[in-house]
Amino acid sequence: MISDADHTAEPALSPADLPAEAAVLPADSRSRILAVAYELFSRRGVRDVGVNELIERSGVAKATFYRHFPSKDALVLAFLEQRDQVWTVDAIVGQAKLRGTTPTEQLLAIFDVFGDWFLRDDFEACSFINILLEMGPAHPLGQASIDYLARIRGHVQALAEQAGLDRPEDFARSWHILMKGSIVSATEGDTQAAKRAQQMAGWLIEHHRS
DSSP states (O other): OOOSSOOSOOOOOOGGGTTOOOSSOOSSHHHHHHHHHHHHHHHHOSTTSOHHHHHHHHTOOHHHHHHHOSSHHHHHHHHHHHHIIIIIIIIIIIHHHHHOSSHHHHHHHHHHHHHHHHTSTTOOOOHHHHHHHHHOTTSHHHHHHHHHHHHHHHHHHHHHHHTTOSSHHHHHHHHHHHHHHHHHHHHHTOTTHHHHHHHHHHHHHHHTOO
16 A cells, blocks of 8 residues: 655656656655646646545545645645646746757747647646636636746746847747747647747847847
8 A cells, every 4th residue: 555654755747748647646645646636737727627536536535635735726836836847947948948059049949849839639738827717817826827927927038138138028028928829829729829929039039139
């Protein structure tokens, strides 16, 4: 029988696996719950996923679930934190930095990463946008999603500053519109959404050059 006692650390998820379903759940109970939550929340949102399903899929007792996460909202917040690291930092920003040698190239490479992501069979759009729209900006989960979206803009703004672009904060807000818009378009079925956004992104960069 798997012990529920050891939950000192959570195994890192590989960006290459994002957001594919894990074949084997982690050994400790908290990480098992989070792994199942990551799969379900990223694909189906919040309201469609019940606590009983999370408990059953995780293979933990109800008391164990609530010991780690006092409420479903607490689990969603933990999911959003993990999503920020696995999706934003590792899979998007991290991969873009590997594909570009200069800040400008790295900015444009975001849409190359998006292009690969949009073609995946397990493409599931942006959880921060999805949960914000599902729960609304006044809900704590909606507000948390807003905060994580702001972190994405922060990554873009940092690259804009490194590239020496004018008004980097304004640039980041405009750039983020292209990112979010391309995700929505890809969800509609536009497989060229990333290329279209990248072309407009190039115009935006030139607009913000000194």
